[in-house]
Amino acid sequence: MRDSLDFSLLSKYKIPHPKYAICNSAEDAAKSAAKIGFPVVLKVNSKTIVHKSDKGGVLLNIANQQQLKAGYSLLLQRFPEIQQEGVLVQKMVKSQDAVELIVGGKKDKQFGQLIMVGLGGIFVETFHDVSFRICPISRSDAEEMLKELKAYPLLLGARGRKPANISAVISTMLRVSDLLLAEDPLEFDLNPVIADDKGCVAVDVRLLK
Amino acid sequence: MVSAKVKRLDAVFNPSSIAVIGASREPNKIGHVILKNFVDGGFAGKIYPINPNAEEIIGLKTYRSVLDVKENIDSAVIAVPAAAVPQVLEECGKKGIKGVVLITGGFSEVGNVEGEAQIVQVANKYGIALIGPNCMGVITPASRVDSVFLPIYKLGRPRVGGISFISQSGAVGGCIVDLAARAGIGMSKFVSYGNAAVIDECDLLEYLASDKQTEIIVAYLEGVKDGRKFLRTAKKITCKKPIVVLKAGKSRAGAEAAQSHTGSLAGSAEAYKAAFKQAGIIEADTLEQLFDFAKIFDQVLPCGNRVGIITNGGGMGVLATDSLEEEGLALAEFSEDTKKLLRNSLPPYANVRNPLDLVGDADSHRYEIALNALLKDENVDIILLIILFQTVGIDSSVVNIAIRASDQKKKPIIAVCTGGEYTEMHKRILESYGVPTYSSPSSAMKAIARFLSYANHYSKYNEMVCPHLIKKSK
Numbered sequence: 218m219r220d221s222l223d224f225s226l227l228s229k230y231k232i233p234h235p236k237y238a239i240c241n242s243a244e245d246a247a248k249s250a251a252k253i254g255f256p257v258v259l260k261v262n263s264k265t266i267v268h269k270s271d272k273g274g275v276l277l278n279i280a281n282q283q284q285l286k287a288g289y290s291l292l293l294q295r296f297p298e299i300q301q302e303g304v305l306v307q308k309m310v311k312s313q314d315a316v317e318l319i320v321g322g323k324k325d326k327q328f329g330q331l332i333m334v335g336l337g338g339i340f341v342e343t344f345h346d347v348s349f350r351i352c353p354i355s356r357s358d359a360e361e362m363l364k365e366l367k368a369y370p371l372l373l374g375a376r377g378r379k380p381a382n383i384s385a386v387i388s389t390m391l392r393v394s395d396l397l398l399a400e401d402p403l404e405f406d407l408n409p410v411i412a413d414d415k416g417c418v419a420v421d422v423r424l425l426k
Numbered sequence: 427m428v429s430a431k432v433k434r435l436d437a438v439f440n441p442s443s444i445a446v447i448g449a450s451r452e453p454n455k456i457g458h459v460i461l462k463n464f465v466d467g468g469f470a471g472k473i474y475p476i477n478p479n480a481e482e483i484i485g486l487k488t489y490r491s492v493l494d495v496k497e498n499i500d501s502a503v504i505a506v507p508a509a510a511v512p513q514v515l516e517e518c519g520k521k522g523i524k525g526v527v528l529i530t531g532g533f534s535e536v537g538n539v540e541g542e543a544q545i546v547q548v549a550n551k552y553g554i555a556l557i558g559p560n561c562m563g564v565i566t567p568a569s570r571v572d573s574v575f576l577p578i579y580k581l582g583r584p585r586v587g588g589i590s591f592i593s594q595s596g597a598v599g600g601c602i603v604d605l606a607a608r609a610g611i612g613m614s615k616f617v618s619y620g621n622a623a624v625i626d627e628c629d630l631l632e633y634l635a636s637d638k639q640t641e642i643i644v645a646y647l648e649g650v651k652d653g654r655k656f657l658r659t660a661k662k663i664t665c666k667k668p669i670v671v672l673k674a675g676k677s678r679a680g681a682e683a684a685q686s687h688t689g690s691l692a693g694s695a696e697a698y699k700a701a702f703k704q705a706g707i708i709e710a711d712t713l714e715q716l717f718d719f720a721k722i723f724d725q726v727l728p729c730g731n732r733v734g735i736i737t738n739g740g741g742m743g744v745l746a747t748d749s750l751e752e753e754g755l756a757l758a759e760f761s762e763d764t765k766k767l768l769r770n771s772l773p774p775y776a777n778v779r780n781p782l783d784l785v786g787d788a789d790s791h792r793y794e795i796a797l798n799a800l801l802k803d804e805n806v807d808i809i810l811l812i813i814l815f816q817t818v819g820i821d822s823s824v825v826n827i828a829i830r831a832s833d834q835k836k837k838p839i840i841a842v843c844t845g846g847e848y849t850e851m852h853k854r855i856l857e858s859y860g861v862p863t864y865s866s867p868s869s870a871m872k873a874i875a876r877f878l879s880y881a882n883h884y885s886k887y888n889e890m891v892c893p894h895l896i897k898k899s900k
């Protein structure tokens with residue numbers, strides 16, 4: 218299953234995410250970027266790579282058409298398959314006091330859909346700062362899950378940072394719980410989910426049927 | 427609400443007559459031990475040994491089959507070879523026996539799935555509530571039902587109490603019962619439920635939830651048959667009765683092959699942990715914790731997290747404070763009245779701060795003053811009573827003082843006594859009067875933290891006026 222479909226799934230469940238387009242050529246990417254508005258992110262559209270950024274498949278903060286063109290050729294060089302599978306042009310999410318979270322799911326043999334929330338980004342497996350519940354979850358379950366995280370004080374605005382919009386994070390979690398129960402995927406990742414004082418947006422998504 | 431099958435479990439736990447099928451004349455045979463346990467244990471109902479090749483076993487008339495017995499039989503314990511089980515079970519059904527404990531192994535646990543299916547089919551045909559197969563038996567101390575095939579001189583039997591314990595493993599269950607008996611902990615029911623072919627863990631939970639003699643449920647699980655059903659069942663029960671679970675087998679299975687971040691972090695252990703939290707279950711990490719966490723419910727529920735510590739050893743007070751912080755509990759700040767009272771009544775070298783060190787020469791009288799002061803102090807929610815019995819000043823009368831304070835049922839009183847045989851003797855007395863005792867400040871604080879979080883859970887579903895006691899009897 219491809220990212221394009223995964224992002225449309227996010228729209229279906231009203232899970233906030235940045236504007237995006239799937240493009241199969243440099244020209245296509247240029248047009249879409251102009252429509253979406255710079256800065257943008259270019260990502261290889263792959264269903265097999267878990268750690269896209271480790272493999273050089275994510276180019277951040279592209280400010281203009283010139284950088285976009287150069288970025289597209291770089292990705293094409295690294296991943297020739299993008300001619301068929303395409304690239305993802307996505308509005309770059311910029312936020313100063315953002316916390317990167319992960320919201321995910323997994324089908325457990327015994328209990329069915331599990332939902333997870335944790336400190337996200339590229340160090341998810343390193344810090345193991347995650348919390349689980351069985352779906353569906355209630356609002357108070359979601360609150361408890363966040364409070365269990367060591368990173369919870371970050372969301373509250375540690376060291377003079379603006380506190381994150383926790384109720385936006387909770388509503389994303391509740392929507393993911395709905396998505397998991399309805400779509401019943403084997404595995405599901407929203408990572409990172411960028412949470413700041415304004416709200417929270419899912420920047421990358423991965424769903425395995 | 428409770429299904430007919432679950433209701434029939436009454437026949438297993440409180441029968442007025444019982445058949446021991448496979449009763450044997452050989453003292454080292456399982457069928458002999460079980461029969462002897464019923465006789466020696468003082469079971470008041472009728473006992474029918476069933477053995478086609480014997481006339482009489484330990485003075486009891488023996489029958490060829492349950493069908494040869496004229497009177498009604500409520501329940502049967504079966505300990506015959508696997509191949510003979512379907513026939514004797516069929517006879518139990520025809521006889522109208524409602525509950526069966528099937529000790530015999532050699533079924534699904536060794537791959538004999540057809541054999542087990544046959545048993546299920548016969549049990550369901552007659553509506554028999556069947557525990558097992560491949561189990562170690564059942565104990566109800568109050569009605570002297572004891573089908574556990576381990577001799578009484580080897581495995582201690584617990585006194586009557588409010589804790590019911592279900593165990594998927596017979597061996598683990600047996601050890602814990604033995605430990606609980608030695609520690610003076612009371613039990614309502616013990617069930618080793620084996621392969622759970624007919625009666626499974628959810629059925630037992632439902633039965634114990636509606637059982638008036640059960641106040642706390644303790645479970646040792648290796649897995650559950652239906653995760654979602656378990657979650658639903660347990661969630662309903664924990665609003666009224668606490669459930670403490672030890673889940674064995676925290677494997678990473680399932681997480682290795684994952685292709686996503688979430689998948690790689692979510693093993694079956696995480697799923698169980700999540701389910702326990704959602705169900706309001708108290709999770710134990712070790713065998714010792716199972717009863718450490720259960721026995722604290724002898725006390726009234728705490729109405730806050732402020733702990734007042736009384737000790738006759740300064741170092742133990744420090745250790746207790748360390749564990750208290752680790753578990754997220756608060757050190758109470760004594761009120762001015764308390765400080766004044768203590769200053770006037772204790773020797774000048776005793777420091778009237780929390781932890782309250784009554785000093786090495788403390789006697790029972792000093793403990794009485796301190797306990798009464800802390801019971802009155804509105805800034806104290808929980809009392810941790812550390813008594814080191816090794817000192818010269820302490821004698822056995824401190825036990826009476828602790829029990830009297832606990833009997834007021836105003837605030838939870840939890841005792842820590844660290845030491846050898848002399849200490850253990852006093853701990854058993856405290857325990858049998860409903861004062862939970864722990865060997866270290868850290869094990870006590872861990873139990874207090876679980877107790878408090880259950881109190882919070884309970885108060886969401888019940889009108890709770892402090893002080894509140896979950897247990898009705900002692």
